[in-house]
Every structure is written in C-alpha cells, then in structure tokens.
Amino acid sequence: MNLYDLIIVGAGPAGITASVYAARKKMDFLVITKDIGGQTALSWDIENYTGYQFITGPELTDKFKEHLEKFKVDLREGETVTLLRKDKNLVEIESDKEKYAAKTVIIASGRIPRKLGVEGEDEFKNRGVTYCATCDGPLFADMDVAVIGGGNSALEATLQLIKITKKIFLIDIAPKLRADPIMVDKAVNSDKVSVHSNSKVEKIYGENFVQGITISREGEIKDLSVEGVFIEIGSFPASNFAKGVGVNEYREITVNCRCQTNIPGIFAAGDVTDVPAKQIIVACGEGAKAALQAFEYLSKRKL
Secondary structure: OOEEEEEEEEEOHHHHHHHHHHHHOOOOEEEEEEEEOOHHHHOOEEOOEOOEOOEEHHHHHHHHHHHHHHOOOOEEEOOOEEEEEEEOOEEEEEEOOOEEEEEEEEEOOOEEEOOOOOEOOOOOEOOOEEOOHHHHHHHHOOOEEEEEOOOHHHHHHHHHHHOOOOEEEEEOOOOOOOOOHHHHHHHHOOOOEEEEOOOEEEEEEEOOOEEEEEEEEOOEEEEEEOOEEEEOOOEEEOOOOEOOOOEOOOOOEOOOOOOEOOOOOEEEOOOOEOOOOOOHHHHHHHHHHHHHHHHHHHHHHHO
16 A cells, blocks of 8 residues: 555545645645546536636636646546545545555545435436536437526526526525526526426426426425426535544534644645635635645654
8 A cells, every 4th residue: 555645535626726736846646536627517607717707617627637637647536535534643545446545635525416305316317317417418408407406506507508408497495596696687587497486396207217397386286397307406515434524514624724624634625625615716725725734744744
C-alpha cells in the first residue's frame, strides 16, 4: 500500500482546484473520484463564473479536465471511497477497488441527488426517471415531462427542458417557487410550462417506461401523462464514509476558515462542507485553500 503526502477525494470544482494547487507545490498526491466535474457537469447555463460571461457546465468541466491533465495528475476515476479514518498519524482510505494511506486528505466529495421516495421511482430509474436534465434532457425531445421541485435546481432543469421538450409540468410541494426570481419569471412566462404548486407526487407509473405520474393537491388526486420525470429536489452531502469527521445536522462536514476539520490532517472543501454558498466559484476557492493548508501542515510537521 503506497503512502502519499495527500489524497484528494472527489474531482468536482473543489477537488480539481485542490489538485492543481497540490501539483504546483509538487506534492506526492492522488485523486480518487467517481467522476470528473461533480455538480458542474450537471449544470447548464453558467453566467456567474469569473472570466466567462456564459459557459455551459459540460464546457467548464472540460476546461477543468484540461487544466488537470496539464499536470499529469495520478487520477483514479470511476472509483468510490467507502471508508476514511485517521489511525495514529496516517489517514487510511478504502475504496470499492483498493486501500490507500496518506499523511493528509482533502475531502471534496460533493453532494448526491436526493430521491423522492415514492412508488415507481426505483422501478423506472433510467426508464423515464432521471436526476440530471443536462445529461438526459435530449432523450426526451418533443415529449411531455414532469420536473419535481421548486428550487434553483428544478428551475434550471425546467429552463433547459423548455428548449427540448413539448410540455413541462413543474410540480412543487411548496405554495411558492423558491428559486431565483429571474429563473422563476422565465419559467412561468413560457407557454410550455404548467406550474402545480402545493402538489405532492404520489407515484410514478408505466409499463416498460414511464407513462405518467399521480399527484395530489388538497385531497384532490390527478394523473398527468408524461414520458419523463426529472427529480430535482436538492441533494445531500457525500460524507458518510468519513468516520470521526465532525458534521452538522445536515451531515455537512464542519470546517473553519482554513478548511480544517476536527481531525488534524483532514481537510474538506466544496459542497460537502458547511460553507453556506454552494457555488462553483466558491468551491474552487475552498479547494485552493485546502491544498495550501495541507501543504503548510506537512511543511510544519517536517520542521
């Protein structure tokens, strides 16, 4: 089992930026990640990343990847970390493929889409039920679909699907859409979008593929004929593998302004942490800080 100066878990904006900084510091490090890009790859229209007045999520992900490849980073893509724990002076990591050890770790594992938890959701996953409009939207060209949720992720999905699908039923359990007003205005002013507030999805049904959903509103039950269901009700932090690392009530890893966790040598950055703004540019900045702090931590230990 090789011993590294640093292992970075995750290759979203925080993990990739941490990797670039670690490479520039010539640290002996490894990146373990299920995929590259994280939530950025699932975004579409990005208009608030400095230097780009407009860029899509997949395009920005490609830029991140190009930057990463410039440094010939040791990248273990397609690998999921299942356990992380501190044992004496080293951090031990287990994945679904191998075991590792490092002097420091940066947890940048991001977030996981939240499931709706209704009848038919698991049955029709990848057969009409999806959690990524950017990835799967083109598969539903000229079809009627439902988007579940009322926050920014749901409205972003809706705005993407307006360009692709025939009709969109926007289903929100709350009485009022909670997304940014400019996004809400664009959606409700589209003749393709039908908003159903105060409405709860009861089940998703069909035969081989999705054919419809059942919703309820104030005791009234209604069926909507759709061929796609985009579940966009938020996400939760991918932090369960990190044993002993302090988290808040939302399972977000708690960090200080130096990206330090409660365990010396273990740092965290990006959307997996309790940093309040879940933004790409914020995650990048936190990743840079975490790498610099890991380097400083090792330098002081050597002294």
